[in-house]
Amino acid sequence: MAKNAVITHPESLKRPAGPSEYAKDPVNASLSKADKIALYTKMARVRHFEQRCIRTYQQGKIGGFLHLYVGQEAVAAGTISLLGKFDHIITGYRDHAHGLLVGMSMKECMAELTGKVTGCSKGKGGSMHYFAPDKNYWGGHGIVGGQAPLGTGLAYAVKYRGQKGSCLTYMGDGAINQGAVHEAYNLAALWDLPIIFVIENNGYSMGTSQERSTAHPGCLAKRAEGYNMAWDVVNGHDVYEVRAKTAIALKRAHEESKPTILEIFTYRYFGHSMSDPDKTYRDKEEVKGYRETKDPVFLFEKELLNEGVLTKELVESINAAAMEEADAAAVFADESPEPTLADITKHIYWEEDNRGPKTTSSGTIIFE
Amino acid sequence: MAVISYREALRAAMREELKRDENVVIMGEEVAQFNGAYKVTEGLLKEFGPKRIVDTPISEAGFIGLGIGASMLGIRPVMELMFWSFSYVAFDQVVNNAGNIRYMSGGLINCPIVIRGPANGGTNVGATHSHTPEAILASHPGIKVVCPATPYDAKGLMKAAIRDNDPVYVMENTILYNDKAEVPDEDYIVPIGVADIKREGTDLTIVAHGRAVITSLKAAEILEKEHGVSVEVVDLRSIRPLDEETILASVRKTHRALLVEENKPFCGVDAQIAYLIQSRAFDELDAPIGRVSSIDAPQIYSKKLEDLQLPYPARVVAAALKVLA
Numbered sequence: 001m002a003k004n005a006v007i008t009h010p011e012s013l014k015r016p017a018g019p020s021e022y023a024k025d026p027v028n029a030s031l032s033k034a035d036k037i038a039l040y041t042k043m044a045r046v047r048h049f050e051q052r053c054i055r056t057y058q059q060g061k062i063g064g065f066l067h068l069y070v071g072q073e074a075v076a077a078g079t080i081s082l083l084g085k086f087d088h089i090i091t092g093y094r095d096h097a098h099g100l101l102v103g104m105s106m107k108e109c110m111a112e113l114t115g116k117v118t119g120c121s122k123g124k125g126g127s128m129h130y131f132a133p134d135k136n137y138w139g140g141h142g143i144v145g146g147q148a149p150l151g152t153g154l155a156y157a158v159k160y161r162g163q164k165g166s167c168l169t170y171m172g173d174g175a176i177n178q179g180a181v182h183e184a185y186n187l188a189a190l191w192d193l194p195i196i197f198v199i200e201n202n203g204y205s206m207g208t209s210q211e212r213s214t215a216h217p218g219c220l221a222k223r224a225e226g227y228n229m230a231w232d233v234v235n236g237h238d239v240y241e242v243r244a245k246t247a248i249a250l251k252r253a254h255e256e257s258k259p260t261i262l263e264i265f266t267y268r269y270f271g272h273s274m275s276d277p278d279k280t281y282r283d284k285e286e287v288k289g290y291r292e293t294k295d296p297v298f299l300f301e302k303e304l305l306n307e308g309v310l311t312k313e314l315v316e317s318i319n320a321a322a323m324e325e326a327d328a329a330a331v332f333a334d335e336s337p338e339p340t341l342a343d344i345t346k347h348i349y350w351e352e353d354n355r356g357p358k359t360t361s362s363g364t365i366i367f368e
Numbered sequence: 369m370a371v372i373s374y375r376e377a378l379r380a381a382m383r384e385e386l387k388r389d390e391n392v393v394i395m396g397e398e399v400a401q402f403n404g405a406y407k408v409t410e411g412l413l414k415e416f417g418p419k420r421i422v423d424t425p426i427s428e429a430g431f432i433g434l435g436i437g438a439s440m441l442g443i444r445p446v447m448e449l450m451f452w453s454f455s456y457v458a459f460d461q462v463v464n465n466a467g468n469i470r471y472m473s474g475g476l477i478n479c480p481i482v483i484r485g486p487a488n489g490g491t492n493v494g495a496t497h498s499h500t501p502e503a504i505l506a507s508h509p510g511i512k513v514v515c516p517a518t519p520y521d522a523k524g525l526m527k528a529a530i531r532d533n534d535p536v537y538v539m540e541n542t543i544l545y546n547d548k549a550e551v552p553d554e555d556y557i558v559p560i561g562v563a564d565i566k567r568e569g570t571d572l573t574i575v576a577h578g579r580a581v582i583t584s585l586k587a588a589e590i591l592e593k594e595h596g597v598s599v600e601v602v603d604l605r606s607i608r609p610l611d612e613e614t615i616l617a618s619v620r621k622t623h624r625a626l627l628v629e630e631n632k633p634f635c636g637v638d639a640q641i642a643y644l645i646q647s648r649a650f651d652e653l654d655a656p657i658g659r660v661s662s663i664d665a666p667q668i669y670s671k672k673l674e675d676l677q678l679p680y681p682a683r684v685v686a687a688a689l690k691v692l693a
Binding site: 088090119120121122123124125129131132133134138139140141142143146148149150151152153154155156157158160161167179180183184186187190346347348349350351353354360361362363364365366367 | 393419424425427429430431432433434435436437438439440441442443460461464465469470471472473474475476477478480509510512528531532533534557559560561562563606608609610611612613640
């Protein structure tokens with residue numbers, strides 16, 4: 001007997017991509033023309049930032065890992081576009097888009113990649129560790145699934161304070177088999193936490209396909225049933241559908257304080273990271289197929305052109321501006337200073353960074 | 369000033385901090401309805417209710433991670449591990465998340481979390497439940513580790529830990545839970561990173577932490593009565609930060625040092641202390657530094673042998689006499 005059922009895709013993904021079936025969903029119908037242009041602009045900015053990162057990486061200016069989001073833009077853009085004051089987000093290591101979409105600047109993001117002191121984490125976190133707590137963005141986490149319990153904690157804190165909020169806890173399909181994720185699921189359901197687990201299912205946990213990594217009954221989200229949790233599958237190539245289905249989960253979190261698992265089907269065009277030659281585990285034709293028929297930025301562009309919201313000229317100017325912004329970010333990163341040797345031992349302890357009359361500990365805390 | 373147990377001192381610290389700050393919550397396995405596996409949290413559910421005193425499932429990676437996430441938003445969780453040995457299934461959360469997030473965010477985030485529970489051998493429960501991870505955890509910058517040996521220090525360090533804005537890991541000891549001593553009723557803290565001279569002496573410095581302090585004090589009595597030796601016992605109380613100056617001042621006075629701990633020998637806390645003494649007080653030493661650790665094997669179940677595996681007064685006396693020879 002086959003271990004896995006045929007993957008259950010969302011209905012809209014079973015048909016060739018056409019005009020979005022969710023354009024008239026209230027959450028999308030209520031968007032103004034300016035809102036729609038802004039949403040498209042955000043997706044284009046993510047696309048161009050990531051593509052500029054490739055060049056910076058190839059120039060040898062980015063060390064370590066670089067996990068690109070190209071192809072997945074509608075997932076972060078659609079979900080984050082709905083968030084309010086008490087809604088928080090946390091994700092894994094494919095985290096650049098989420099940062100840009102909560103309002104981090106391309107400059108601080110690019111400078112972090114090149115390890116500069118002007119980076120969002122002052123050159124101490126790198127690609128996988130972006131943070132912007134002032135914008136309710138809690139990282140950027142390198143260990144697969146390790147952020148899931150943290151997300152439940154953020155949701156717990158929101159609930160403890162009696163706020164009408166939530167925590168969107170993103171992970172890849174590769175995280176689904178980590179124990180910490182299941183412990184987080186259990187706690188979220190047991191304690192009715194206002195959390196949405198967003199599985200960004202791009203089909204591959206690094207180089208291992210879903211079929212080869214995961215026993216599943218058709219889809220990953222369905223595991224929610226084991227925890228008596230609500231779930232849905234989403235076409236992640238359609239930003240309107242992402243918004244419509246996220247809105248339902250968000251309402252569940254805000255009004256009932258209940259968790260949801262959303263499995264959003266998406267696709268990454270580049271390898272797992274820049275060090276992945278992307279030659280052994282999937283066909284070039286598969287990538288080409290997604291690029292040509294399901295590209296989330298292009299599909300939304302087409303949608304908005306049809307709606308008469310965008311014009312060819314506007315599309316060109318938005319993309320030109322995004323490219324220019326990404327180029328400027330690369331220049332900023334180039335020109336920024338490196339952290340100094342003295343910076344290595346800062347930002348380890350709150351107390352050492354905030355010495356004053358009220359701090360009480362003493363002794364040696366940084367050793368030679 | 370009342371005479372209370374180490375267990376009651378910990379509870380008093382938590383009760384006072386629960387009253388002082390509504391962000392403080394107590395969480396862990398069996399802490400609420402069961403009144404605590406070791407009764408440290410007894411009565412707190414009745415007094416503070418289920419919002420503040422929270423039973424968790426057996427799910428250390430999940431609930432410790434949850435506490436860390438909540439602490440990033442300003443909740444001050446005091447998480448009980450039934451045994452610190454169980455931290456090993458939550459190691460990614462305890463080390464990677466609590467210990468690194470401040471650094472990786474360039475100082476934008478801090479985690480004011482306390483993780484507490486017993487970390488000791490000597491209770492006849494076998495290797496999996498007898499770990500003493502203070503050296504392992506203190507080797508990670510970003511984490512603070514304290515090990516109280518007395519009721520007074522248990523209360524004062526626990527209160528300091530709860531008020532601290534960094535992750536503080538409090539390692540208790542089930543064998544000490546019933547030890548009683550005078551503890552002030554009024555509010556006080558024991559600052560983290562300040563060692564305490566538990567016994568003054570002139571011939572030999574013993575440096576210890578946790579229950580090894582109690583063992584060393586007993587040994588010091590024997591050394592004085594039977595061998596006429598005056599021993600000074602330095603109780604570290606805090607492993608990281610480490611009160612290096614108190615250790616060095618004592619060694620400069622006695623010129624001999626014996627390091628006693630319940631860890632296994634390899635890379636124990638004493639390895640760091642021995643390095644410190646030789647690097648900054650080498651010329652003060654009249655003899656090589658001695659040490660007493662647990663016998664280097666997984667913790668044995670056999671009660672009779674486990675009592676011999678851990679440091680005990682006669683072993684400390686023998687090691688002291690060697691340093692004094």
